Amino acid sequence: MTLMAVSLPPRPCGPEAHLLEHGGLEMRATGDCGNRERQPPGEENLVEWARLILSPPIARRALKYAVVVGTVLILINHGDSILAGDVGRTEAVKMVLTVAVPYFVSAFSSIGTIREARATMVTRK
Secondary structure: OOOOOOEEOOOOOOHHHOEEEEOOEEEEEEOOOOEEEEEOOOHHHHHHHHHHHOOHHHHHHHHHHHHHHHHHHHHHHHHHHHHHOOOOHHHHHHHHHHHHHHHHHHHHHHHHHHHHHHHHHHHHO
């Protein structure tokens, strides 16, 4: 897969905004900051994502959402199997995945919000 740079509309920026991180992509300002190109995430971004996803506040929040949403989805999708006592290995794996999906959606959403807020703070300095 080939990643292409995408030009973004001009935004106000200053010298401190030379490198902005936004939503898992780096926005590198060029020249007068009028032309930005999205670059694929580098290793430093992946390290930051890993650090954030393992941080206690994000993990706690994601776990709360996963338990509530996952339980509701399990009851909707597998309630009949649970009541019938017909829960095999395949059903159990599906139930674990049913809880994992809202966990990661919540965690990724939190990380994206944090990174976007950081990028906005850098541009406002």
